[in-house]
Amino acid sequence: MMPRYVIIGASAxxxxxxxxxxxxxPNGALTVISEEKCPQYSRPMIxxxxxxxxxxxxxxxxxxxxxxxNNVEALTGISAxxxxxxxxxxxxxxxxxxxxxxxLIATGGKPFIPNIEGSDKEGVFTFTKIGDAExxxxxxxxxxxxxxxxxxxxxxxxxxxxxxxxxxxxxxELQDKILGLLLDAKGSDIMExxxxxxxxxxxxxxxxxxxxxxxxxxxxxxxxxxxxxxxLSCDVVIIAIGVIPRTELAVGTEIKLxxxxxxxxxxxxxxxxxxxxxxVAEAYDFTLNQNRLLPLWPLAMAEGKVAGYxxxxxxTEYAGGTNMSSLKYFGIPxxxxxxxxxxxxxxxxxxxxxxxxxxxxxKIVLRDNVIVGITLxxxxxRAGTLFHLMKTRVNVKKFKKSLVSEDxxxxxxxxxxxxxxxxxxxx
Amino acid sequence: xxxxLANEKVCxxxxxxxxxxxxxxxxxxxxxxxxxxxxxxxxxxxxxxxSKPISFAIQCxxxxxxxxxxxxxxxxxxxxxxxxxxxxxxxxxxxxxxxVMVCPYGALRMxxxxxxVAKCDLCHELETPVCVANCPNEALTLKQVxx
Numbered sequence: 001m002m003p004r005y006v007i008i009g010a011s012a013x014x015x016x017x018x019x020x021x022x023x024x025x026p027n028g029a030l031t032v033i034s035e036e037k038c039p040q041y042s043r044p045m046i047x048x049x050x051x052x053x054x055x056x057x058x059x060x061x062x063x064x065x066x067x068x069x070n071n072v073e074a075l076t077g078i079s080a081x082x083x084x085x086x087x088x089x090x091x092x093x094x095x096x097x098x099x100x101x102x103x104l105i106a107t108g109g110k111p112f113i114p115n116i117e118g119s120d121k122e123g124v125f126t127f128t129k130i131g132d133a134e135x136x137x138x139x140x141x142x143x144x145x146x147x148x149x150x151x152x153x154x155x156x157x158x159x160x161x162x163x164x165x166x167x168x169x170x171x172x173e174l175q176d177k178i179l180g181l182l183l184d185a186k187g188s189d190i191m192e193x194x195x196x197x198x199x200x201x202x203x204x205x206x207x208x209x210x211x212x213x214x215x216x217x218x219x220x221x222x223x224x225x226x227x228x229x230x231x232l233s234c235d236v237v238i239i240a241i242g243v244i245p246r247t248e249l250a251v252g253t254e255i256k257l258x259x260x261x262x263x264x265x266x267x268x269x270x271x272x273x274x275x276x277x278x279x280v281a282e283a284y285d286f287t288l289n290q291n292r293l294l295p296l297w298p299l300a301m302a303e304g305k306v307a308g309y310x311x312x313x314x315x316t317e318y319a320g321g322t323n324m325s326s327l328k329y330f331g332i333p334x335x336x337x338x339x340x341x342x343x344x345x346x347x348x349x350x351x352x353x354x355x356x357x358x359x360x361x362x363k364i365v366l367r368d369n370v371i372v373g374i375t376l377x378x379x380x381x382r383a384g385t386l387f388h389l390m391k392t393r394v395n396v397k398k399f400k401k402s403l404v405s406e407d408x409x410x411x412x413x414x415x416x417x418x419x420x421x422x423x424x425x426x427x
Numbered sequence: 428x429x430x431x432l433a434n435e436k437v438c439x440x441x442x443x444x445x446x447x448x449x450x451x452x453x454x455x456x457x458x459x460x461x462x463x464x465x466x467x468x469x470x471x472x473x474x475x476x477x478s479k480p481i482s483f484a485i486q487c488x489x490x491x492x493x494x495x496x497x498x499x500x501x502x503x504x505x506x507x508x509x510x511x512x513x514x515x516x517x518x519x520x521x522x523x524x525x526x527v528m529v530c531p532y533g534a535l536r537m538x539x540x541x542x543x544v545a546k547c548d549l550c551h552e553l554e555t556p557v558c559v560a561n562c563p564n565e566a567l568t569l570k571q572v573x574x
Contacts, residue, residue: 016497044500048521058519061502298498298525305497326524333537335528381537384494384530409533410485411478418435421531 010039013278013304020308109243118211123221440482
């Protein structure tokens with residue numbers, strides 16, 4: 001039987017799509033193609049795996065029989081090589097062809113590896129998939145010191161995992177500040193201080209220029225040389241700079257590409273019946289009012305859901321996401337959403353509450369009395385209410401002072417808003 | 428399914444909803460023990476929202492299109508289509524706060540451990556959730572809605 005739906009990839013966007021398709025169409029033939037042998041697990045949890053906190057089984061983000069339960073033919077350990085859009089088929093690396101009526105490209109992203117001399121040595125790792133994490137965990141059993149390259153979300157998450165394993169860690173960041181895509185200077189300083197106190201050496205404004213072999217084996221990592229010439233000895237280098245979209249299947253086809261695959265509000269590409277979601281797609285950012293790459297798990301899941309509904313014939317629009325992350329590392333919860341560090345300061349109004357002794361930092365960025373950015377450090381419980389105000393573009397002029405107050409909550413919202421917000425509340 | 432409605436016009440802000448919720452989610456389920464003996468004290472899943480003279484109590488709304496379930500990184504947060512309940516598996520939760528980030532109601536809280544999320548389970552094993560049953564002014568009431 002010809003599959004009605006084919007999904008390439010088996011991570012967040014695919015899971016979201018499968019659930020949406022099955023919500024509408026319980027029986028239409030559905031095939032998922034996954035190059036990983038063990039599909040369906042939570043990639044953001046690989047740091048919990050490396051720290052020893054969670055086993056692979058605990059990383060399954062759906063029931064173990066998810067594919068079967070959803071009547072999905074899961075082709076695992078198999079890669080899609082190319083697309084035949086005219087004939088509506090996917091070519092596989094086992095020389096088979098899978099035809100489709102509706103296709104979802106959910107191939108995700110791959111780690112960005114800069115051109116560093118020696119990055120092919122044994123002991124250099126990337127950190128996005130369970131396969132990477134398994135190899136790394138094995139290597140760490142005999143390792144003592146690690147250099148992590150890149151102090152973004154992934155770099156900080158792996159650093160915490162390494163600290164939990166009692167390794168010596170040096171975190172190297174090219175920019176002047178760590179977590180620069182999420183935090184402003186003050187927020188970044190709080191986190192840097194906390195990370196240093198956990199025993200990590202943080203080096204900013206430097207990159208790794210060269211990876212050098214060790215004295216016994218030149219093909220195995222022994223040290224790194226920074227741009228300033230400083231040499232740090234280490235057994236492992238983890239490159240955690242970011243991910244780039246895996247657009248290979250779309251290259252050379254009529255599918256429109258920018259940095260990622262371009263999609264409309266239904267997550268459909270310019271080729272009818274072909275959809276894209278997750279890290280490979282450029283989906284809508286409601287803060288910037290434009291489409292862009294936002295490689296984040298929750299957004300991939302939401303985008304996949306929208307794609308799935310549309311593939312199954314239920315017209316659904318993607319409301320959009322924005323750069324939004326929550327962090328749980330080093331005992332300090334952090335939420336960052338939207339424009340947290342505006343460049344042209346004149347166009348924005350910034351509300352701040354900073355209590356250094358409690359590592360508390362709240363920053364709300366407004367534009368024309370609408371929230372466009374939220375930073376919360378060490379007090380995140382009300383993040384969702386602020387996010388709601390941001391996403392629904394509520395004019396906060398009358399109550400903006402309360403937004404960064406200690407007691408901010410639903411009761412501080414003006415009454416019509418309280419009524420409309422509180423679903424099913426007879427307020 | 429049941430949905431809990433809050434009426435701010437008659438809420439006195441007494442906080443008994445929080446007290447009974449705390450007891451219900453304590454180990455002993457006994458008021459005195461829960462408050463005096465158990466350390467750390469269990470966390471109330473319902474939160475009294477106060478900005479005098481306004482007060483009302485809010486807990487998980489068990490949203491139909493639950494943003495917390497879509498956002499959850501570990502699969503701990505799920506919506507059961509049959510019961511309409513949004514359930515949270517404490518053993519699967521990794522405390523990443525992604526659900527907290529997207530809940531409009533601020534109804535997801537950090538557990539007393541600070542390592543996982545705690546939320547309203549609608550006291551699903553009871554006929555009436557304890558916050559509703561013990562609200563002296565009927566500011567919290569139950570409404571039957573389709574799951």
